[in-house]
Amino acid sequence: MIIQSIQTLWQKLQDTQPLVHCITNSVANNFVANVCLAVGASPAMIDNKQEAGNFARIASALSINTGTPTPEQALAMQYAAQSANAEHTSWVLDPVGYSEILAWRSQIVDDLLQYHPTIIRGNASEIASLAGAQSSSKGVDSTLDSNQVIDQAQQLLGTCDCVAISGMTDYILSKALGIFAITGGSNLQPKVTAMGCALGAVCAAYLGVVEEDQSPALAAIAAHVHFAIAAQIAEEKMIAQNVGIGSFQILFLDALFQIAADDFEKVEINQIAK
Amino acid sequence: MIIQSIQTLWQKLQDTQPLVHCITNSVANNFVANVCLAVGASPAMIDNKQEAGNFARIASALSINTGTPTPEQALAMQYAAQSANAEHTSWVLDPVGYSEILAWRSQIVDDLLQYHPTIIRGNASEIASLAGAQSSSKGVDSTLDSNQVIDQAQQLLGTCDCVAISGMTDYILSKALGIFAITGGSNLQPKVTAMGCALGAVCAAYLGVVEEDQSPALAAIAAHVHFAIAAQIAEEKMIAQNVGIGSFQILFLDALFQIAADDFEKVEINQIAK
C-alpha cells in the first residue's frame, strides 16, 4: 500500500515539477540541481540574504543544507526558514557536519530549529549529535550505523515532523507513520560526494507534492526509495560494464531520471514500528 | 554563407584558444569551465573584487552571469564590466533570474547595463523582464516561449549590440544582421543545470575571436549553433544507447569537443528579418 502511495506521489512530481528552493553547499550545488531535475523537480539555488526570504515565499518547498556555510549564507538560511515557517511551506533541514568540532555551523543549525523543519535528514552521526548525544564523526562522514541512533532520533520528533537517517538501511521516523526501514541502495553512495545533500533536496521535491492530508513522512520515504532504487540500478550497471565510481555517478543520474513506476517495487521497505 | 562564417570562426577559436574571463554562479562554474575548454577556449573564473577589474583588461572577452550573486561578487562584476567597457573588450551579460521576485540581482543587472554589454543572453522570461515587460518565471526557468518576446527584445538593442533569446528556437537579434532563428538542439537541455549559463560563456568565447569588421551577433549565432548541434548529437546518442540525463550531459560535452566543421551544416538556421 505504501508503494502505491509512493508511485502516485512520484507521478505527481513528474506532472507538476514543483519549484524547490535550495540553499546548499558549494561542493554539492551543481549535483543537487541536476538530481532535482532528474527526479522531476524544478530547482532554484537562491542563497543570498537579500532574496532568500522573499523567494522562499513562492517556492513549493525549501531545502537547507549546512555543508559550507558563510555568514551571508547563514542569514539567507534564517530568512528562508522564517518565510517557510510563516507560509506553512514544508522544508528540509540537512545539518551537514553537525558536531562538536564544527561548532559554528552547529549553532546555525540550532538557531534554525525554531522555524520547525518539516524533515530533518542526516547521517547517523549528525542525527545523534543533533539529538544531544555524545557522538563522533570523521569530518562530515558518519562513524555510526543508522540503526544505532533510532532511539536518539525519536527525541527530535518534537522539533520536526519527520526524521530521516541515511545509512546501509535508511530509517524514516514520524509520529504519523511510525518507523519505516528502507533497505537497498548501494554501498558506493558514500564514495560520491554530495549524495546525502542531494537526498535532502529530493525530500523537499517530494514535500512539494504531498497532499494536505498526507504525512510529510511519506515524502521522505518516497525520496529515500527513489534514491535507493536508482543507486541499486546504477551499481548493477557499473559492475556489468566493468566501470568505476565516475560512471556510477552518471548511471545514478540516468537511473533517477529513467525510473518507471514498476521500479518502486524493487526496494525492501518495512514498517518496523507504528 | 552564414554557415561558412561560423565554420571559420570556430576554426579560429580552436587555433587561438582565447582567454575568457568568467564571473558566473556557484552552481555553474565547474560546468561552464569544462564547456569553455570543450569548445576550444581558455576560461578563467576570476570573481573577486580585488582582481576582477584588473583581469578583465587582459582577457579576450568577458562573461558575467548573475545566478548566485554575493555583494562581493557584484562588485567584481561591476569592476570587470567597467574595465571591459573602457578597453573595448566585448562582454556578455546573462541576467539569470531577472524578475520582480529576485529584485536584488535585478538591480545589479540594471547597474551593469551602463557598461554596454556586447551581447545580452537569456531565456524568454528574463529577456522580457529586462525589456520592462511584466513577465513571469518559475524560479530561474522561463515560463514563456522565445518567440513570444522577440518584439520586447528589440528594445534592448539600444543597450547592447545583440540580444540572444534561448528556447525551443533560439533568436539572435542585432541591428547589423537582423534576426536569426536557430532551430535544433534538444528539449533535454533544460533538464541539465547551467546549460544556459554555459551558453553565455560560449558566446564570450566566440566574441574573443570575431574580427573588428564582423558583427558580435555572428559570435552569438556561432555559439548557439555549436550548442544546438552538440545537444542534437548528444540526444541521438542518448536514445541509441538507452541511457538517461546524466549520460546526456557527458555526451553533450563530448559532442562540443568532437564537433567537426561539417557538423555545422546539421542545424536549421534562418534569417527571419533584416
Place this chain on the structure above:
Amino acid sequence: MIIQSIQTLWQKLQDTQPLVHCITNSVANNFVANVCLAVGASPAMIDNKQEAGNFARIASALSINTGTPTPEQALAMQYAAQSANAEHTSWVLDPVGYSEILAWRSQIVDDLLQYHPTIIRGNASEIASLAGAQSSSKGVDSTLDSNQVIDQAQQLLGTCDCVAISGMTDYILSKALGIFAITGGSNLQPKVTAMGCALGAVCAAYLGVVEEDQSPALAAIAAHVHFAIAAQIAEEKMIAQNVGIGSFQILFLDALFQIAADDFEKVEINQIAK
C-alpha cells in the same frame, strides 16, 4: 624500489582512508571531493574562518588552493595553515593563478608561506612566479613547460620540503629524494578544469599516510604517478570508445578508483638528480 614504496603507500591509503581537509576553489570543489574519494581518502571541504583552524587540528592532512579566494576564505586558509604548522600536520599549498596580474591572491599565498607548506604544487608558470622569476601565464594556465623552471623551483626548497611541478613531464623536487621526473599522463588533462587542483588534494591524501621516517616527497611522487596512470588509462579508453572530453573526465575518475597495484608499473619514473 620507488614503485614498491608507492604501492605500499597506496595500499595504506585504501586501508586507512585519511581525513583530508580541503580549502579549495568554487570551480573545483565537487571534482576535488570526488577525486579524493576515488583515490581512497575521506575529504572534508571546511573553508569558513570560524571552523577551519579548529578542523585542521583533527585532519590527517590539509590542502589549500587559491583558485577563487574571498576575504573570508583567505582567513580560513590562514587559520588552517597556522594550525597545521602548530600541530606538525602536513599540508599542500597550490598557488593557483600566482602572477603579477592576480596580485591579491599572490599576496595571500606569500602570507601563507610563513606556515611552511610541506608540498608546494603548481604548474610551471605558478612555480616560476612564486620563485621570484618574471613569468607569464594565460589566466590560470601555464605558458611555460615544466622542465624550464626546475632551477627556479629549487629556490623554494627552503620554504617547503617538496616542490611539485606539473606538465607534460612532472618534476618532484626535494632535498631528501632529489629530483624525480614522471612521464606519462595525457595531454587532455588541461582540457578538464580543476585537474591540477585535484592533484594537489591527492598529494595531501598521500601525505596523510606517509610514515614519520619517509620523505613527504614520496607522497607527492605517489600522487603524481597515480594521476598519470589514471589519465593514461582514461585516454586509451576514450580513443577506443571514440568518445570525447566529457567521457574522459568520467573515465579518469573510474581509473583512479579501479587502479590496481600492478598498474603503478605502467608509468615512467626516473630520478634525474640526487
